[in-house]
Amino acid sequence: MAKGVKMAGLMNEAISQLLVLQDRDSKATRLEAELESIDPEREKTRRESLQAQQVLEQAKQAQMQLEVRRKDLENEVESKKEQIRKYSQQQLETKKNEEYQALAREIEHVRKAISELEDQELELMEEQEAFKAKLAEASQVVDAAKASEAKLLSELDEREKNLGTELDELDEERETLAEAIDEKTLTHYERLLDTKGGRVVVGIDHGSCGGCHMKLQAQEIVNAKSGRERVACTNCGRLLYYTREMILANELED
Numbered sequence: 341m342a343k344g345v346k347m348a349g350l351m352n353e354a355i356s357q358l359l360v361l362q363d364r365d366s367k368a369t370r371l372e373a374e375l376e377s378i379d380p381e382r383e384k385t386r387r388e389s390l391q392a393q394q395v396l397e398q399a400k401q402a403q404m405q406l407e408v409r410r411k412d413l414e415n416e417v418e419s420k421k422e423q424i425r426k427y428s429q430q431q432l433e434t435k436k437n438e439e440y441q442a443l444a445r446e447i448e449h450v451r452k453a454i455s456e457l458e459d460q461e462l463e464l465m466e467e468q469e470a471f472k473a474k475l476a477e478a479s480q481v482v483d484a485a486k487a488s489e490a491k492l493l494s495e496l497d498e499r500e501k502n503l504g505t506e507l508d509e510l511d512e513e514r515e516t517l518a519e520a521i522d523e524k525t526l527t528h529y530e531r532l533l534d535t536k537g538g539r540v541v542v543g544i545d546h547g548s549c550g551g552c553h554m555k556l557q558a559q560e561i562v563n564a565k566s567g568r569e570r571v572a573c574t575n576c577g578r579l580l581y582y583t584r585e586m587i588l589a590n591e592l593e594d
């Protein structure tokens with residue numbers, strides 16, 4: 341039970357009941373908001389994990405393309421070597437010196453081309469080597485993201501379960517509290533709750549309504565002070581209470 345309610349000796353009974361109800365209602369609202377934030381959090385961690393996965397996939401694709409290019413170069417070198425073998429064979433078979441020389445030039449030409457291809461191949465292999473580190477890093481990021489996703493998801497499941505239990509308990513408590521309040525007062529309170537949002541049972545603050553801050557009539561303050569009847573602000577309709585300590589409704593939360 342909130343301590344402020346006990347201190348208010350002269351407080352109207354309906355008002356002190358409503359203050360407890362209001363406290364439970366605002367707590368339920370907070371818990372519901374927290375519950376609603378869980379799914380977006382789930383989505384966020386799933387998205388992060390998926391993004392890390394995509395980065396890794398792209399790195400793997402790029403690595404594969406490098407490998408394809410290297411294989412192409414390798415094949416090209418092989419076919420050029422085959423060419424040289426053919427020219428060499430033709431050299432052995434020819435009896436004309438002129439043709440022999442021409443073939444020798446061809447062979448020299450192809451050898452040069454092979455050397456260039458092999459240089460390209462070497463560059464590609466260096467690129468592949470550098471890429472290995474990139475791949476390893478991306479793979480680590482994925483592992484970390486997956487681990488943190490799993491951890492967070494299980495935490496969120498747990499939180500969701502606890503919030504559900506707390507809300508069920510609050511629901512039950514609210515029902516009991518509401519049963520003890522007379523119907524007219526409860527209806528007034530609930531109608532206000534619909535239109536004004538959370539804080540509808542408010543203290544009198546320096547002679548003004550704690551909700552809309554309108555200056556109150558002296559008689560309204562006297563009525564609230566006496567605690568004999570339920571007093572509503574003539575401007576906003578919020579239910580008013582007076583305590584010597586001037587504890588406002590939002591300070592009553594434990």
Ligand SMILES: [Zn+2]
Binds near residue numbers: 552573575
């Ligand atoms: Zn007011």
